[in-house]
Amino acid sequence: MLAFCAVLALAGCGGTEAVPDAPATSAPAERGARASSGPPPVESTHGPTGTPAPRRRGALPPVVNHGPRTGTRVALTFDADMTDAMIARLRRGEVSSYANLPILTLLEKRKVPATFFVTGQWAEQYPQVTRRLAANPRVELANHSYEHAAFTGDCYGLPRLPADRMTADVARTFRVLEPFGGRQTRYFRFPGLCHDEAALRAVAPLGVTVVDGDVVSGDPFARSAAPVVQAVLSAVRPGSIVIMHVTEANAQYTDEALPLILAGLQRRGLEPVTLSELLGGQPG
Numbered sequence: 001m002l003a004f005c006a007v008l009a010l011a012g013c014g015g016t017e018a019v020p021d022a023p024a025t026s027a028p029a030e031r032g033a034r035a036s037s038g039p040p041p042v043e044s045t046h047g048p049t050g051t052p053a054p055r056r057r058g059a060l061p062p063v064v065n066h067g068p069r070t071g072t073r074v075a076l077t078f079d080a081d082m083t084d085a086m087i088a089r090l091r092r093g094e095v096s097s098y099a100n101l102p103i104l105t106l107l108e109k110r111k112v113p114a115t116f117f118v119t120g121q122w123a124e125q126y127p128q129v130t131r132r133l134a135a136n137p138r139v140e141l142a143n144h145s146y147e148h149a150a151f152t153g154d155c156y157g158l159p160r161l162p163a164d165r166m167t168a169d170v171a172r173t174f175r176v177l178e179p180f181g182g183r184q185t186r187y188f189r190f191p192g193l194c195h196d197e198a199a200l201r202a203v204a205p206l207g208v209t210v211v212d213g214d215v216v217s218g219d220p221f222a223r224s225a226a227p228v229v230q231a232v233l234s235a236v237r238p239g240s241i242v243i244m245h246v247t248e249a250n251a252q253y254t255d256e257a258l259p260l261i262l263a264g265l266q267r268r269g270l271e272p273v274t275l276s277e278l279l280g281g282q283p284g
Protein backbone atom coordinates (compact mmCIF):
# COMPACT_ATOMS: atom_id res chain seq x y z
CA MET A 1 0.00 0.00 0.00
CA LEU A 2 2.47 2.52 1.09
CA ALA A 3 4.99 1.85 -1.55
CA PHE A 4 2.25 1.46 -4.04
CA CYS A 5 0.64 4.74 -3.28
CA ALA A 6 3.97 6.45 -3.25
CA VAL A 7 4.61 5.10 -6.69
CA LEU A 8 1.06 5.61 -7.75
CA ALA A 9 1.41 9.26 -7.01
CA LEU A 10 4.14 9.45 -9.59
CA ALA A 11 3.24 6.75 -12.00
CA GLY A 12 -0.42 6.17 -11.54
CA CYS A 13 -2.39 9.06 -10.19
CA GLY A 14 -0.60 12.06 -11.54
CA GLY A 15 1.56 10.89 -14.38
CA THR A 16 2.12 7.99 -16.65
CA GLU A 17 5.74 7.01 -16.18
CA ALA A 18 6.75 4.07 -14.08
CA VAL A 19 9.38 4.88 -11.52
CA PRO A 20 11.83 2.73 -9.63
CA ASP A 21 10.41 1.22 -6.51
CA ALA A 22 13.50 1.89 -4.44
CA PRO A 23 12.64 5.44 -3.39
CA ALA A 24 9.10 4.38 -2.71
CA THR A 25 10.08 1.58 -0.42
CA SER A 26 12.06 3.92 1.79
CA ALA A 27 9.15 6.26 2.26
CA PRO A 28 6.68 3.76 3.67
CA ALA A 29 8.36 3.33 7.01
CA GLU A 30 8.23 7.04 7.60
CA ARG A 31 4.67 7.22 6.45
CA GLY A 32 3.73 4.26 8.53
CA ALA A 33 5.24 5.85 11.57
CA ARG A 34 3.54 9.13 10.93
CA ALA A 35 0.25 7.59 10.05
CA SER A 36 0.32 5.56 13.19
CA SER A 37 1.26 8.35 15.53
CA GLY A 38 -2.34 9.09 16.41
CA PRO A 39 -4.45 6.93 18.64
CA PRO A 40 -2.68 3.90 20.08
CA PRO A 41 -3.44 0.53 18.51
CA VAL A 42 -6.36 -1.14 20.13
CA GLU A 43 -8.27 -4.23 19.35
CA SER A 44 -11.59 -4.28 17.62
CA THR A 45 -14.63 -3.37 19.64
CA HIS A 46 -17.12 -4.85 17.25
CA GLY A 47 -19.57 -7.59 17.90
CA PRO A 48 -19.31 -11.07 16.50
CA THR A 49 -21.78 -10.45 13.72
CA GLY A 50 -19.85 -7.64 12.10
CA THR A 51 -22.27 -5.09 13.45
CA PRO A 52 -20.40 -2.30 15.15
CA ALA A 53 -20.73 -2.32 18.87
CA PRO A 54 -21.98 0.82 20.59
CA ARG A 55 -19.18 3.28 20.99
CA ARG A 56 -18.86 6.38 23.06
CA ARG A 57 -20.22 9.33 21.13
CA GLY A 58 -17.43 11.25 19.46
CA ALA A 59 -14.89 8.52 20.02
CA LEU A 60 -12.36 7.84 17.31
CA PRO A 61 -12.29 4.39 15.71
CA PRO A 62 -9.71 1.84 16.83
CA VAL A 63 -6.51 1.84 14.77
CA VAL A 64 -4.80 -1.53 14.47
CA ASN A 65 -1.23 -2.06 13.33
CA HIS A 66 -0.84 -5.66 14.36
CA GLY A 67 -2.34 -8.44 16.41
CA PRO A 68 -1.06 -10.24 19.48
CA ARG A 69 2.71 -10.74 19.49
CA THR A 70 2.30 -14.04 21.24
CA GLY A 71 1.33 -17.18 19.41
CA THR A 72 1.91 -17.99 15.77
CA ARG A 73 -0.74 -16.07 13.86
CA VAL A 74 -0.20 -13.50 11.12
CA ALA A 75 -2.61 -11.90 8.65
CA LEU A 76 -1.99 -11.60 4.92
CA THR A 77 -3.83 -8.61 3.49
CA PHE A 78 -4.21 -7.63 -0.16
CA ASP A 79 -5.25 -4.16 -1.27
CA ALA A 80 -7.34 -3.69 -4.39
CA ASP A 81 -6.71 -0.09 -5.37
CA MET A 82 -8.61 1.61 -8.19
CA THR A 83 -8.15 5.31 -8.79
CA ASP A 84 -9.80 7.36 -11.51
CA ALA A 85 -6.41 7.45 -13.24
CA MET A 86 -6.20 3.65 -13.19
CA ILE A 87 -9.68 3.39 -14.70
CA ALA A 88 -8.62 5.80 -17.42
CA ARG A 89 -5.56 3.68 -18.23
CA LEU A 90 -7.70 0.56 -18.44
CA ARG A 91 -10.08 2.35 -20.81
CA ARG A 92 -7.23 3.56 -22.98
CA GLY A 93 -5.86 0.03 -23.12
CA GLU A 94 -2.57 1.08 -21.53
CA VAL A 95 -2.78 -1.76 -19.04
CA SER A 96 -4.56 -5.06 -19.38
CA SER A 97 -5.56 -5.77 -15.79
CA TYR A 98 -5.44 -4.59 -12.22
CA ALA A 99 -6.62 -7.96 -10.94
CA ASN A 100 -3.97 -10.57 -10.20
CA LEU A 101 -5.97 -13.76 -10.61
CA PRO A 102 -3.11 -16.20 -9.85
CA ILE A 103 -3.17 -14.84 -6.29
CA LEU A 104 -6.80 -15.91 -5.95
CA THR A 105 -6.07 -19.31 -7.44
CA LEU A 106 -3.15 -19.90 -5.10
CA LEU A 107 -5.13 -18.93 -2.01
CA GLU A 108 -7.99 -21.19 -3.10
CA LYS A 109 -5.83 -24.19 -3.92
CA ARG A 110 -3.69 -23.96 -0.81
CA LYS A 111 -6.65 -23.01 1.40
CA VAL A 112 -4.82 -19.97 2.75
CA PRO A 113 -6.90 -17.45 4.72
CA ALA A 114 -6.53 -13.81 3.68
CA THR A 115 -8.22 -10.44 3.94
CA PHE A 116 -8.83 -8.23 0.90
CA PHE A 117 -9.17 -4.46 1.24
CA VAL A 118 -11.24 -3.59 -1.79
CA THR A 119 -12.00 -0.14 -3.19
CA GLY A 120 -15.52 0.37 -4.41
CA GLN A 121 -14.24 1.23 -7.85
CA TRP A 122 -12.22 -2.02 -8.05
CA ALA A 123 -15.27 -4.09 -7.12
CA GLU A 124 -17.27 -2.28 -9.80
CA GLN A 125 -14.53 -2.83 -12.34
CA TYR A 126 -14.14 -6.51 -11.43
CA PRO A 127 -17.49 -7.80 -10.16
CA GLN A 128 -16.75 -11.37 -11.18
CA VAL A 129 -13.42 -11.35 -9.37
CA THR A 130 -15.07 -9.80 -6.33
CA ARG A 131 -17.73 -12.53 -6.42
CA ARG A 132 -14.95 -15.10 -6.54
CA LEU A 133 -13.30 -13.53 -3.50
CA ALA A 134 -16.58 -13.47 -1.61
CA ALA A 135 -17.19 -17.11 -2.48
CA ASN A 136 -13.93 -18.17 -0.87
CA PRO A 137 -14.81 -19.18 2.71
CA ARG A 138 -11.31 -18.26 3.89
CA VAL A 139 -11.39 -14.73 2.51
CA GLU A 140 -12.64 -11.69 4.38
CA LEU A 141 -13.70 -8.56 2.54
CA ALA A 142 -12.73 -5.17 3.90
CA ASN A 143 -13.04 -1.56 2.77
CA HIS A 144 -10.26 0.44 1.12
CA SER A 145 -12.36 3.57 0.28
CA TYR A 146 -14.31 4.10 -2.90
CA GLU A 147 -11.92 5.88 -5.24
CA HIS A 148 -8.58 5.56 -3.43
CA ALA A 149 -8.24 9.29 -2.89
CA ALA A 150 -6.23 10.81 -0.06
CA PHE A 151 -7.85 11.48 3.32
CA THR A 152 -5.03 13.85 4.33
CA GLY A 153 -2.80 16.31 2.56
CA ASP A 154 0.61 15.09 1.41
CA CYS A 155 -0.38 11.50 0.71
CA TYR A 156 1.93 10.48 -2.09
CA GLY A 157 0.31 12.91 -4.50
CA LEU A 158 -3.02 11.11 -4.44
CA PRO A 159 -5.84 13.53 -5.25
CA ARG A 160 -7.33 14.74 -2.01
CA LEU A 161 -10.83 13.81 -0.96
CA PRO A 162 -12.70 16.85 0.40
CA ALA A 163 -13.45 16.51 4.11
CA ASP A 164 -17.18 16.64 3.55
CA ARG A 165 -17.04 13.63 1.24
CA MET A 166 -14.97 11.29 3.42
CA THR A 167 -17.77 9.59 5.31
CA ALA A 168 -19.85 9.12 2.17
CA ASP A 169 -16.88 7.71 0.23
CA VAL A 170 -16.29 4.93 2.75
CA ALA A 171 -20.01 4.29 3.27
CA ARG A 172 -20.42 3.93 -0.49
CA THR A 173 -17.87 1.14 -0.61
CA PHE A 174 -19.68 -0.78 2.11
CA ARG A 175 -22.82 -0.48 -0.02
CA VAL A 176 -20.92 -1.72 -3.07
CA LEU A 177 -19.38 -4.68 -1.23
CA GLU A 178 -22.31 -5.87 0.85
CA PRO A 179 -24.32 -7.42 -2.02
CA PHE A 180 -21.38 -9.71 -2.78
CA GLY A 181 -21.95 -11.45 0.54
CA GLY A 182 -19.26 -13.72 1.86
CA ARG A 183 -17.30 -12.70 4.92
CA GLN A 184 -18.03 -9.00 5.22
CA THR A 185 -16.24 -6.95 7.87
CA ARG A 186 -16.09 -3.37 9.12
CA TYR A 187 -12.33 -3.21 8.66
CA PHE A 188 -11.17 -0.12 6.78
CA ARG A 189 -7.75 0.79 5.43
CA PHE A 190 -7.03 4.37 4.37
CA PRO A 191 -5.42 4.84 0.94
CA GLY A 192 -1.71 5.24 1.56
CA LEU A 193 -2.45 4.56 5.24
CA CYS A 194 -2.75 8.34 5.41
CA HIS A 195 -4.95 9.45 8.25
CA ASP A 196 -5.15 12.17 10.85
CA GLU A 197 -7.65 12.94 13.56
CA ALA A 198 -10.08 14.60 11.14
CA ALA A 199 -9.99 11.56 8.86
CA LEU A 200 -10.53 9.20 11.78
CA ARG A 201 -13.41 11.33 12.98
CA ALA A 202 -14.97 11.21 9.52
CA VAL A 203 -15.10 7.43 9.43
CA ALA A 204 -16.07 6.96 13.08
CA PRO A 205 -19.84 7.01 12.44
CA LEU A 206 -19.44 3.99 10.17
CA GLY A 207 -18.30 1.77 13.05
CA VAL A 208 -15.07 0.80 11.35
CA THR A 209 -11.86 -0.55 12.76
CA VAL A 210 -8.98 1.14 10.96
CA VAL A 211 -6.29 -1.31 9.91
CA ASP A 212 -2.80 -0.14 9.00
CA GLY A 213 -0.23 -2.95 9.17
CA ASP A 214 3.33 -3.53 10.30
CA VAL A 215 4.89 -5.36 7.32
CA VAL A 216 5.07 -3.47 4.02
CA SER A 217 5.84 -5.88 1.22
CA GLY A 218 6.87 -3.22 -1.28
CA ASP A 219 5.21 -5.22 -4.02
CA PRO A 220 4.04 -2.25 -6.09
CA PHE A 221 6.26 -1.91 -9.11
CA ALA A 222 8.75 -4.43 -7.76
CA ARG A 223 11.00 -5.67 -10.55
CA SER A 224 11.13 -9.23 -9.31
CA ALA A 225 9.65 -11.40 -6.59
CA ALA A 226 12.82 -11.62 -4.50
CA PRO A 227 12.72 -8.18 -2.85
CA VAL A 228 9.05 -8.66 -2.01
CA VAL A 229 9.77 -11.99 -0.34
CA GLN A 230 12.74 -10.48 1.48
CA ALA A 231 10.76 -7.47 2.70
CA VAL A 232 8.06 -9.67 4.17
CA LEU A 233 10.15 -12.45 5.67
CA SER A 234 12.68 -10.07 7.21
CA ALA A 235 10.00 -8.20 9.10
CA VAL A 236 7.20 -10.65 9.80
CA ARG A 237 6.67 -11.93 13.34
CA PRO A 238 3.76 -13.16 15.42
CA GLY A 239 0.81 -10.80 15.13
CA SER A 240 2.02 -9.17 11.93
CA ILE A 241 -0.35 -7.68 9.38
CA VAL A 242 1.33 -8.01 5.98
CA ILE A 243 0.37 -5.48 3.30
CA MET A 244 0.39 -6.71 -0.30
CA HIS A 245 -1.54 -5.85 -3.46
CA VAL A 246 -3.77 -7.71 -5.87
CA THR A 247 -3.43 -5.00 -8.50
CA GLU A 248 -1.49 -6.94 -11.14
CA ALA A 249 -0.26 -4.20 -13.49
CA ASN A 250 0.92 -2.18 -10.50
CA ALA A 251 2.23 -5.16 -8.54
CA GLN A 252 3.26 -7.76 -11.04
CA TYR A 253 5.31 -10.15 -8.92
CA THR A 254 3.05 -10.60 -5.93
CA ASP A 255 1.70 -13.94 -7.17
CA GLU A 256 5.26 -15.13 -7.77
CA ALA A 257 6.36 -13.98 -4.33
CA LEU A 258 3.41 -15.46 -2.49
CA PRO A 259 4.42 -19.16 -2.54
CA LEU A 260 7.87 -18.21 -1.27
CA ILE A 261 6.35 -16.06 1.43
CA LEU A 262 4.07 -18.91 2.48
CA ALA A 263 7.02 -21.29 2.60
CA GLY A 264 8.97 -18.82 4.71
CA LEU A 265 6.09 -18.39 7.12
CA GLN A 266 5.84 -22.14 7.47
CA ARG A 267 9.58 -22.40 8.22
CA ARG A 268 9.10 -19.83 10.97
CA GLY A 269 6.10 -21.67 12.36
CA LEU A 270 3.79 -18.76 11.49
CA GLU A 271 0.22 -19.42 10.42
CA PRO A 272 -1.79 -17.12 8.14
CA VAL A 273 -5.27 -16.34 9.45
CA THR A 274 -7.92 -13.77 8.58
CA LEU A 275 -7.79 -10.38 10.25
CA SER A 276 -10.74 -11.15 12.46
CA GLU A 277 -9.07 -14.35 13.60
CA LEU A 278 -5.86 -12.48 14.28
CA LEU A 279 -7.66 -9.76 16.20
CA GLY A 280 -9.63 -12.02 18.45
CA GLY A 281 -12.28 -13.69 16.39
CA GLN A 282 -14.21 -10.52 15.69
CA PRO A 283 -15.01 -9.72 12.06
CA GLY A 284 -14.23 -6.04 12.18
Ligand SMILES: [Zn+2]
Pocket: 001, 004, 005, 079, 080, 081, 144, 148, 190, 191, 192
Ligand atom coordinates in the same frame (compact mmCIF):
# COMPACT_ATOMS: atom_id res chain seq x y z
ZN1 LIG B 1 -4.14 1.34 -1.60
